[in-house]
Amino acid sequence: MFKRVSGVKDILPKEIPFWQRVSEVARQVFARYSYQEIRPPLLEEAALFNRSLGQSSEVIQKQMFTIRHHEDLYALRPEGTASVVRAYLENGLDKSRRFAKFFYMGPMFRAERPQKGRLRQFHHIGAEAIGSDDPGLDVELISLADTLLTQFEIHGYSIKINTLGCAKDKEKLCSNLHNSLNDTLEGLCDDCKVRFNQNTLRILDCKREACRKTVASLKVGEAFLCEECDAHFAKVRQGLDTLGISYEVVPTLVRGLDYYTRTVFEISHPGLGAQDALGAGGRYDNLVAELGGTQTPAIGFAFGVERLLLVSGYKPQAMQSCLVYLICLGEEAKSKGIKLLSDLRKEGISCDTDYECKSLKGAMRAANDAQARFVIIFGEDEIKKDCVTLKDMSSGNQKEVALDSLLKEITC
Ligand code: HAM
Numbered sequence: 001m002f003k004r005v006s007g008v009k010d011i012l013p014k015e016i017p018f019w020q021r022v023s024e025v026a027r028q029v030f031a032r033y034s035y036q037e038i039r040p041p042l043l044e045e046a047a048l049f050n051r052s053l054g055q056s057s058e059v060i061q062k063q064m065f066t067i068r069h070h071e072d073l074y075a076l077r078p079e080g081t082a083s084v085v086r087a088y089l090e091n092g093l094d095k096s097r098r099f100a101k102f103f104y105m106g107p108m109f110r111a112e113r114p115q116k117g118r119l120r121q122f123h124h125i126g127a128e129a130i131g132s133d134d135p136g137l138d139v140e141l142i143s144l145a146d147t148l149l150t151q152f153e154i155h156g157y158s159i160k161i162n163t164l165g166c167a168k169d170k171e172k173l174c175s176n177l178h179n180s181l182n183d184t185l186e187g188l189c190d191d192c193k194v195r196f197n198q199n200t201l202r203i204l205d206c207k208r209e210a211c212r213k214t215v216a217s218l219k220v221g222e223a224f225l226c227e228e229c230d231a232h233f234a235k236v237r238q239g240l241d242t243l244g245i246s247y248e249v250v251p252t253l254v255r256g257l258d259y260y261t262r263t264v265f266e267i268s269h270p271g272l273g274a275q276d277a278l279g280a281g282g283r284y285d286n287l288v289a290e291l292g293g294t295q296t297p298a299i300g301f302a303f304g305v306e307r308l309l310l311v312s313g314y315k316p317q318a319m320q321s322c323l324v325y326l327i328c329l330g331e332e333a334k335s336k337g338i339k340l341l342s343d344l345r346k347e348g349i350s351c352d353t354d355y356e357c358k359s360l361k362g363a364m365r366a367a368n369d370a371q372a373r374f375v376i377i378f379g380e381d382e383i384k385k386d387c388v389t390l391k392d393m394s395s396g397n398q399k400e401v402a403l404d405s406l407l408k409e410i411t412c
Pocket of ligand 1: 078079080081110112117118119120121122123124126127128277278279280281282284299300301302303304305306307
């Protein structure tokens with residue numbers, strides 16, 4: 001027997017109502033905020049992500065699923081932002097509307113070591129707003145993320161925000177950090193020793209106790225910010241205060257992807273354990289230009305849907321119910337029953353039957369499992385009289401109903 005690949009999941013019928021609800025609610029909320037759906041492909045040129053996420057990011061270093069096909073190197077997308085920006089530029093959406101807002105839902109792939117909340121195929125619900133650096137837009141995105149969680153009926157999360165400043169500020173932060181860590185390198189974990197040379201900022205959000213202590217002693221403040229970025233961040237905080245959105249400023253919050261500048265944020269939930277981020281995002285003011293467009297500021301975020309499921313309190317559902325369950329007794333009823341089933345379905349009635357039906361008792365059990373409102377019993381007697389026996393499962397009442405008034409009887 002084949003088994004699924006480690007770190008991927010089958011989404012079984014009992015979980016589907018959660019997925020449907022989350023996507024329906026998300027669509028309604030995105031419409032309220034005027035975000036339009038976009039569906040980029042799952043397969044992209046690997047170079048798109050190398051260029052966008054940064055060679056030294058963990059996703060590129062260790063987690064990309066790449067596929068070599070002849071001379072070309074493709075990747076199963078590890079995230080959606082780079083694809084959305086590529087699609088925005090390639091399809092000339094920047095020409096028709098410089099300011100554009102998109103949302104997407106779908107699978108992402110990262111070759112991570114699987115654990116609770118960390119999968120190799122997982123799903124994002126994400127939003128990207130391209131074309132403005134107004135701090136009001138940062139507030140809109142964080143408010144959008146907050147509204148989505150409220151509408152998903154998820155509680156107990158916390159929003160952390162920070163600013164990395166513009167590209168110059170970020171460089172300054174990086175070199176300040178490099179200088180101050182030079183003397184305390186021995187206290188860092190092995191991963192951070194590697195990060196020190198390749199991706200210094202990531203040391204700031206290492207979860208290991210020793211690294212946290214070292215970082216705490218460094219007092220990473222806002223001193224690296226230029227006046228403009230400082231004011232920008234102040235306006236973001238002000239806007240969040242105006243909307244009454246609770247947040248915490250965490251100066252050590254940096255994100256793992258290179259494209260971020262200025263505002264970054266993360267939404268975490270204590271119910272998730274070690275992988276506690278429900279979602280995350282931030283500004284990427286230079287990415288559109290990096291990928292060949294004009295200088296166009298942008299911001300976005302994405303939620304991990306499997307992590308939403310973990311904290312949602314959702315209980316797997318029993319089988320989907322149907323209105324009518326047809327029980328055919330005997331060969332003639334079976335062959336005529338096919339037409340009856342088809343006629344009811346044409347009328348928009350959800351109905352089912354058990355083709356393997358051997359006994360009335362077994363079929364009634366199946367009808368019960370299907371949570372049918374009505375059971376139709378169709379046998380030799382009924383065929384002779386041109387009727388069916390209709391049982392109302394909620395009252396237990398049973399009566400003969402002529403075939404031509406059946407529809408009226410079950411829809412009234
Ligand atoms: P990210 O932080 O890499 O950001 O992923 C966003 C969310 O996806 C995480 O907070 C987490 O909930 C979920 N996630 C990530 N990796 C996994 C995994 N291996 N298994 C399960 N869930 C996972 C991005 O991808 C950015 N593109 C977000 C963004 C959009 N920034 C700007 N625009």
